[in-house]
Amino acid sequence: MVRRRKVNNMLGLAVLAALAERPMHPYEMAAVLRERGKDEDMPIKWGTLYTVVRNLEKYGFITVSESVRDGSHPERTIYQITREGRVEFADWVRDLLAEPQREQPKFMAALSVWQVLGPEEAMRLLRQRLTLLDAEVADRRTTLMGYAGDLPRIFLVESEYGLAMREAEAAWIRSLLDELTTGSFPDLGAWREWYETGRLPSEVRSPTERGEQSD
Amino acid sequence: MVRRRKVNNMLGLAVLAALAERPMHPYEMAAVLRERGKDEDMPIKWGTLYTVVRNLEKYGFITVSESVRDGSHPERTIYQITREGRVEFADWVRDLLAEPQREQPKFMAALSVWQVLGPEEAMRLLRQRLTLLDAEVADRRTTLMGYAGDLPRIFLVESEYGLAMREAEAAWIRSLLDELTTGSFPDLGAWREWYETGRLPSEVRSPTERGEQSD
DNA sequence: CACCTCCTACTCGTAGACGAGTATACGTAT
DNA sequence: ATACGTATACTCGTCTACGAGTAGGAGGTG
Structure with a gap:
């Protein structure tokens, strides 16, 4: 039904996918995506990543699980996926799979x-x-x-x-x-x-x- | 060489293509595109059209040829393509044709x-x-x-x-x-x-x- | 041991994309 | 005559995407 999603950016799907596995902080998500070679087809834009994470939180698809100060390093905010997030994730994948959505080549x-x-x-x-x-x-x-x-x-x-x-x-x-x-x-x-x-x-x-x- | 263009939006290419034929005002461009069925693969967003036209003008690819008040209707600004615009247009098409640019599907x-x-x-x-x-x-x-x-x-x-x-x-x-x-x-x-x-x-x-x- | 570069982990400002709104005129049904 | 829809021709404000900047620490090098 292709209803317009709250968070539309494809990076949001990647974030949900990463958090579906285990809680992480944004930078770690980027590292995981890069490690798996996902960034080849979808380069990770820093600004977008943090915007997307903030929006996913805003709509309740993810929440802050803890905020760690690792002695060194700036404070890292670790996010986890919510029940709503899992629903949205599966639903999104369903739409993307079933509906041929032409992006203008x-x-x-x-x-x-x-x-x-x-x-x-x-x-x-x-x-x-x-x-x-x-x-x-x-x-x-x-x-x-x-x-x-x-x-x-x-x-x-x-x-x-x-x-x-x-x-x-x-x-x-x-x-x-x-x-x-x-x-x-x-x-x-x-x-x-x-x-x-x-x-x-x-x-x-x-x-x-x-x-x-x-x- | 895929150098980042001043105007990157694909609608800009359509505008240059339209103006390469004859001077037009933005609304007419949209009408022409729609008439030729181009809008099927690339729906025309109003906001984007006018932004793109303004930017093309800013960079000297098109200029205002005249501003007509048609008695009725609001004032229409008619644009024409410049020499630089023609160069940019051809150059853009060259890049797009020769370089497989993967947009993330x-x-x-x-x-x-x-x-x-x-x-x-x-x-x-x-x-x-x-x-x-x-x-x-x-x-x-x-x-x-x-x-x-x-x-x-x-x-x-x-x-x-x-x-x-x-x-x-x-x-x-x-x-x-x-x-x-x-x-x-x-x-x-x-x-x-x-x-x-x-x-x-x-x-x-x-x-x-x-x-x-x-x- | 001073320097330099790379890694971590973001923040912020800006340019771009877009939808919804606006205002006028024209046709046409009532 | 009046109301109502529809085509014309944009404008404006918001929301998004993104790149460039930041700042501390680790780790290597001459």
Whole structure:
């Protein structure tokens, strides 16, 4: 039902997950997340972490369990999850799992305006992206293999998903590039002409011109 | 090189794209975007639109071309793109195309903590997601087909990409569900036991337990 | 033993994102 | 004629996200 959550930031989910295990102070949460490599896909912003923790407390999802002065170090505030917090946590995960929530992908935004670059440059950039993507895929596949022996599968599906999506994107780009290089992509000539001369060949009408009112 | 842009919001890209065509006032930009269906993947937030326009002006990417009082209506400020704006626009598109910039996908965050739900519920939710995804895919495929006759291909790659990614996600979920239902997913029994009793069977160690310091 | 850097554990100020509100005119049903 | 919804075109205030700063101690080095 995707109802807007009190605490919306994804870091909040990570905090709840960490506290579901055992009480911790914020800095420790960050350390735990980093240790498990979660920060690769979701870098921990300090400001956000403390804001999120404060808000989770405000809404009763977590409470202060104790405030320790460790002799040295500044005072650390240790938080624990509440019953409401556990409910919210599970509920949140449920929503995220069941509802495909599209966050606007930047690449898609770029593709919606890629005509401003000429076909040659677009192809060059796509090739560059593909190279980087392939490297990422190889890298992730290796680390995944490395973990595969140590960790139960259930902790790996996340990485498997990330890998699968990257592979899918790479495959898509590959096929687009293929069309562009073999020339089987229609309107390539028109695109090039428009880009070089600034004028559209008569056989192609862009949606821009269609949409334009003559006022 | 992904240098941090003066105006980072993706709506800024849309504004530059609109103004690259012809001068407009903000409300008209929103109308144009909506007309072209761009708002589906990137809903237009009013506050953000005006903030972004103000910032683009601040950094010299756009300037006020005229301020019209149309007899009726409040005064409309019409903006036009500057030379610097065109440069920034093209440069931005270049970066977005060439550099795979991972925005943290919420689904992945959910998968990283999905063990808090039992296997049965997780499967149910994944099935639900799959149904919704399939519907989306079918829907998008239909509209894409509809446009295919009217619009040059170059304006459709964006939608094609969106479709491909959704299909890939659906396929991935399908195969995961398959493993889970046939029971070929390892540790399924351990997961269920842990979920129901709260205790881990001895043969499985979670990374939690591994990572825990005994202080 | 002075210095330097890294680690711990935050705080604070600011820029950005956004929703809800506002004000005017136009059409249209009553 | 009047009331009511709807499109236009923003403004304003709040809440969030974040980066940069801080400050003490530990631990290593020349």
